[in-house]
Amino acid sequence: xxxxxxxxxxxxxxxxxxxxxxxxxxxxxxxxxxxxxxxxxxxxxxxxxxxxxxxxxxxxxxxxxxxxxxxxxxxxxxxxxxxxxxxxxxxxxxxxxxxxxxxxxxxxxxxxxxxxxxxxxxxxxxxxxxxxxxxxxxxxxxxxxxxxxxxxxxxxxxxxxxxxxxxxxxxxxxxxxxxx
Amino acid sequence: xxxxxxxxxxxxxxxxxxxxxxxxxxxxxxxxxxxxxxxxxxxxxxxxxxxxxxxxxxxxxxxxxxxxxxxxxxxxxxxxxxxxxxxxxxxxxxxxxxxxxxxxxxxxxxxxxxxxxxxxxxxxxxxxxxxxxxxxxxxxxxxxxxxxxxxxxxxxxxxxxxxxxxxxxxxxxxxxxxxxxxxxxxxxxxxxxxxxxxxxxxxxxxxxxxxxxxxxxxxxxxxxxxxxxxx
Numbered sequence: 001x002x003x004x005x006x007x008x009x010x011x012x013x014x015x016x017x018x019x020x021x022x023x024x025x026x027x028x029x030x031x032x033x034x035x036x037x038x039x040x041x042x043x044x045x046x047x048x049x050x051x052x053x054x055x056x057x058x059x060x061x062x063x064x065x066x067x068x069x070x071x072x073x074x075x076x077x078x079x080x081x082x083x084x085x086x087x088x089x090x091x092x093x094x095x096x097x098x099x100x101x102x103x104x105x106x107x108x109x110x111x112x113x114x115x116x117x118x119x120x121x122x123x124x125x126x127x128x129x130x131x132x133x134x135x136x137x138x139x140x141x142x143x144x145x146x147x148x149x150x151x152x153x154x155x156x157x158x159x160x161x162x163x164x165x166x167x168x169x170x171x172x173x174x175x176x177x178x179x180x
Numbered sequence: 181x182x183x184x185x186x187x188x189x190x191x192x193x194x195x196x197x198x199x200x201x202x203x204x205x206x207x208x209x210x211x212x213x214x215x216x217x218x219x220x221x222x223x224x225x226x227x228x229x230x231x232x233x234x235x236x237x238x239x240x241x242x243x244x245x246x247x248x249x250x251x252x253x254x255x256x257x258x259x260x261x262x263x264x265x266x267x268x269x270x271x272x273x274x275x276x277x278x279x280x281x282x283x284x285x286x287x288x289x290x291x292x293x294x295x296x297x298x299x300x301x302x303x304x305x306x307x308x309x310x311x312x313x314x315x316x317x318x319x320x321x322x323x324x325x326x327x328x329x330x331x332x333x334x335x336x337x338x339x340x341x342x343x344x345x346x347x348x349x350x351x352x353x354x355x356x357x358x359x360x361x362x363x364x365x366x367x368x369x370x371x372x373x374x375x376x377x378x379x380x381x382x383x384x385x386x387x388x389x390x391x392x393x394x395x396x397x398x399x400x401x402x403x404x405x406x407x408x409x410x411x
Contacts, residue, residue: 019317024344043243047235048235053381055228062221067228069214072210075238077211079242083243107369110366110404110405111372111402114369116352119397122382136361138357159351163346166346167347167350174342
């Protein structure tokens with residue numbers, strides 16, 4: 001139980017924030033598929049977003065939802081294939097992969113997140129700037145220990161404030177006519 | 181009994197295999213249904229093909245990264261569970277942390293010589309319980325998310341996409357700001373990934389180059405991480 005409590009306190013915020021934030025892109029069947037297969041922010045969401053962008057459909061529409069589902073299902077098929085081959089190839093075979101490849105893999109995630117963020121921000125740059133500012137400030141605060149009055153690892157505070165803060169500010173700015 | 185014997189035993193493979201099979205079957209069912217329904221809705225064949233191709237190419241990079249994560253898991257908690265966790269509900273970024281918390285809770289460091297069957301079991305429980313939250317929440321609340329979205333937007337049609345974008349951008353800003361502040365090679369990877377993506381997407385929009393959209397994410401990721409080899 002102790003282990004469970006530890007992991008819950010670290011990631012419980014994500015249980016709420018992730019479905020809420022990603023649902024508009026994933027669509028209803030997409031959200032279900034994505035959560036049942038996991039690895040959402042690093043694989044399912046990019047697959048869904050890229051598929052919709054490439055097919056030229058608008059997220060949140062029925063067509064968007066179909067394409068998103070297609071994208072996510074494809075990512076599942078590819079991912080599971082890779083993992084299955086990998087697990088049966090055995091750790092010995094995998095560990096003998098050249099160092100250069102394994103080192104590079106560390107950098108896939110930052111490159112991925114940068115690209116996805118840019119992809120969404122290009123359509124709404126003002127919101128992108130707001131989101132980035134809020135989360136950089138929050139992350140800086142957390143790194144300097146200002147958030148340590150919160151239980152556990154406060155990264156949940158960062159994501160909650162980033163997501164809901166951005167929503168709140170964008171809404172206010174929209175009402176003032178600064179964003180449309 | 182050595183915990184690795186348990187971890188890699190046949191019953192574990194069967195249990196893990198069942199979960200993975202479930203996901204695979206669902207993916208296949210959804211693909212076929214989506215194609216059928218999509219055509220009924222008026223989606224063109226090229227759109228469907230493009231969707232499949234673009235997500236396939238974009239899945240390769242992240243799948244490799246997940247594979248790398250699986251290797252670390254493999255060594256400590258055995259094949260069946262790592263395979264299962266990363267195909268079913270789990271997220272590579274959290275599983276290692278969860279497994280670590282699990283073993284710590286019984287006073288053992290993940291991967292050390294003291295790993296016992298109990299520590300292993302605890303690790304598994306922790307990972308699964310951690311993943312359950314996501315599933316519970318999305319299963320119970322997904323249908324309400326649409327009404328939530330409309331409510332927050334006060335019914336204003338224009339506000340709805342803004343709310344959606346804000347949520348997305350907020351979430352991904354969180355993912356990126358950590359790396360931005362670290363100011364190291366991952367920052368470079370991030371920035372390059374972002375810039376390349378921007379350039380590619382703008383070009384493909386202006387000149388209507390279909391294949392660029394399909395390969396865009398994959399190229400941006402690849403450039404982002406290989407840039408680090410130049411220095």
